[in-house]
Amino acid sequence: MSQRMQQGQPMIVMSEDSQRVKDRDAQDYNIQAARAVAEAVRSTLGPKGMDKMLVDSMGSVTITNDGVTILKEMDIDNPTAEMIIEVAETQEDEAGDGTTTAVAVTGELLKNAEELLEQDIHPTAIIKGFHMAAEQARAEIDDVATEIDTDDEELLKRTAETSMTGKGAEVNKEHLAQLIVDAVRQVTVENDDGENVVDLEFLKIETQSGRAVGESDLLVGGIIDKDPVHDDMPTEATDANVLLLNDPIEVEETDVDTEVSVTDPDQLQKFLDREEQQLREKVDHIVDIGADVVFCQKGIDDLAQHYLAKEGILAVRRAKKSDLEFLSEVLGASIVSDLESATAEDLGFGSVTRDDEDELFYVEGEDAHGVTLLLRGSTEHVVDELERGVNDALDVVAQTVSDGRVLAGGGAIEVELADRLRDYADSVSGREQLAVEAYADALELVPRVLAENAGLDSIDTLVDLRAAHDKGDVHAGLNVYTGDVEDTFEAGVIEPAHAKEQAVTSASEAANLVLKIDDIISAGDLSTDKGDDEEGAPGGGMGGGMGGMGGGMGGMM
Ligand code: ADP
Ligand code: MG
Numbered sequence: 437m438s439q440r441m442q443q444g445q446p447m448i449v450m451s452e453d454s455q456r457v458k459d460r461d462a463q464d465y466n467i468q469a470a471r472a473v474a475e476a477v478r479s480t481l482g483p484k485g486m487d488k489m490l491v492d493s494m495g496s497v498t499i500t501n502d503g504v505t506i507l508k509e510m511d512i513d514n515p516t517a518e519m520i521i522e523v524a525e526t527q528e529d530e531a532g533d534g535t536t537t538a539v540a541v542t543g544e545l546l547k548n549a550e551e552l553l554e555q556d557i558h559p560t561a562i563i564k565g566f567h568m569a570a571e572q573a574r575a576e577i578d579d580v581a582t583e584i585d586t587d588d589e590e591l592l593k594r595t596a597e598t599s600m601t602g603k604g605a606e607v608n609k610e611h612l613a614q615l616i617v618d619a620v621r622q623v624t625v626e627n628d629d630g631e632n633v634v635d636l637e638f639l640k641i642e643t644q645s646g647r648a649v650g651e652s653d654l655l656v657g658g659i660i661d662k663d664p665v666h667d668d669m670p671t672e673a674t675d676a677n678v679l680l681l682n683d684p685i686e687v688e689e690t691d692v693d694t695e696v697s698v699t700d701p702d703q704l705q706k707f708l709d710r711e712e713q714q715l716r717e718k719v720d721h722i723v724d725i726g727a728d729v730v731f732c733q734k735g736i737d738d739l740a741q742h743y744l745a746k747e748g749i750l751a752v753r754r755a756k757k758s759d760l761e762f763l764s765e766v767l768g769a770s771i772v773s774d775l776e777s778a779t780a781e782d783l784g785f786g787s788v789t790r791d792d793e794d795e796l797f798y799v800e801g802e803d804a805h806g807v808t809l810l811l812r813g814s815t816e817h818v819v820d821e822l823e824r825g826v827n828d829a830l831d832v833v834a835q836t837v838s839d840g841r842v843l844a845g846g847g848a849i850e851v852e853l854a855d856r857l858r859d860y861a862d863s864v865s866g867r868e869q870l871a872v873e874a875y876a877d878a879l880e881l882v883p884r885v886l887a888e889n890a891g892l893d894s895i896d897t898l899v900d901l902r903a904a905h906d907k908g909d910v911h912a913g914l915n916v917y918t919g920d921v922e923d924t925f926e927a928g929v930i931e932p933a934h935a936k937e938q939a940v941t942s943a944s945e946a947a948n949l950v951l952k953i954d955d956i957i958s959a960g961d962l963s964t965d966k967g968d969d970e971e972g973a974p975g976g977g978m979g980g981g982m983g984g985m986g987g988g989m990g991g992m993m
Pocket of ligand 1: 480503536914
């Protein structure tokens with residue numbers, strides 16, 4: 437490869453360190469890098485997908501099945517590979533789920549593109565064909581999708597469960613699915629056009645280790661995981677005016693370097709009096725504006741605590757910024773950053789109750805719009821992975837509630853799309869036709885990998901699935917537990933249509949981005965080993981160019 441690289445740079449004066457790779461070499465290089473990334477997440481796809489244990493350079497461990505998490509933690513420094521990771525991130529942002537699918541399909545698209553390139557088909561024809569196929573696929577998804585009644589709680593629960601299957605959330609998925617559906621419905625409002633709008637800003641996830649996943653709970657309102665600052669304070673307040681404060685209730689420091697020199701005891705007393713006075717005034721102001729509860733993001737002086745307790749005010753210090761922000765939504769309060777300027781208008785209204793067992797406060801607003809999903813699990817690792825799974829499921833339910841279109845999972849939609857795309861390909865002329873067919877084949881990677889990961893024969897599975905779809909069974913998918921082909925929609929394996937639309941779009945866009953590149957000009961040396969090129973690292977066959985990636989993956993077991 438290096439000889440061909442050098443042929444490509446006669447006219448350009450570049451530094452000795454820089455490298456240039458052109459045409460097929462450039463495409464090869466990029467395709468291999470992208471495929472290596474796709475390979476890395478493939479084994480996690482589906483209910484039977486395996487988890488990965490990621491160890492970062494600091495030795496901290498993440499155990500996950502979540503595509504985007506794996507890619508983010510992999511510390512990849514290959515630019516092409518990074519483009520693929522962006523696919524995952526876009527998918528995560530736009531749909532919240534389906535990241536592994538999007539990345540795996542991208543890898544498969546590129547693999548198929550490689551075969552076309554080898555047949556001397558020009559990249560522009562492939563790019564155009566992929567684009568046409570993706571557009572057609574979106575139209576077909578809409579055609580296949582089932583419109584559901586967005587009040588159908590059971591169906592919504594099935595979408596949550598499908599999303600959580602195979603994740604840390606699996607064990608208690610029925611309980612969690614119920615909480616997720618309830619949570620989303622709490623923060624759903626109908627707009628003027630009668631459409632459901634899900635406002636996830638009003639939904640917060642809190643995690644606590646030390647108790648069973650099954651004890652996870654949904655709370656109306658927010659949580660403050662703190663103790664009152666003073667023992668004599670009340671621990672509950674109903675119909676309370678709540679002040680959210682981002683300003684210390686402490687003596688204001690004079691200038692940083694000012695030294696106060698005290699020459700006689702009188703002066704010292706005056707100085708202390710002045711401090712006391714300042715604190716007294718701050719607390720008086722809190723009383724004057726009518727606050728019953730103060731959640732303060734900063735510190736509260738001992739003396740101020742004492743005054744507040746005497747006034748019967750419940751106060752908490754060093755509350756989390758994110759908690760205050762959430763409470764400002766729940767209570768309709770402003771976060772005050774300068775106590776002196778606080779007025780009664782800034783206060784929110786609600787109730788504060790104490791959970792003695794967990795030593796936290798529940799804060800409920802008047803219209804009870806904000807909710808908190810309290811996720812529990814035995815250990816941090818368990819809770820972290822649970823949170824990732826629940827996050828995906830929340831997005832899935834939110835999308836289903838607002839969009840209303842769902843599909844049969846377990847590979848059913850992919851096989852149906854492939855089938856329809858092959859029909860569509862017949863109407864496409866020129867080389868693009870081959871690219872549309874290659875796209876159809878790439879979608880079938882999903883059922884193939886679902887089967888593979890379940891220890892089933894992927895070819896047999898695909899043959900059975902195709903046969904069922906040929907007969908018109910639009911919902912025929914794989915039951916990964918029995919290996920049978922069944923109506924996965926009936927079986928409750930249900931996915932939102934929007935996520936799948938996003939996946940076909942981002943996969944084709946990413947593949948096309950890679951295919952468009954015919955020239956890599958690198959300031960550094962592409963063939964220098966950066967990492968210690970682990971033998972097991974995908975892309976090892978790429979030579980040293982993937983060194984950075986090999987190094988990054990070194991910590992992955
Ligand atoms: P992604 O990151 O793409 O969401 P997942 O690991 O969550 O990857 O796997 C999603 C795939 O698993 C989808 O194709 C979905 O239809 C499939 N799936 C989920 N639950 C089941 C099930 N019970 N049976 C068969 N397939 C399932
Ligand atoms: Mg998923």
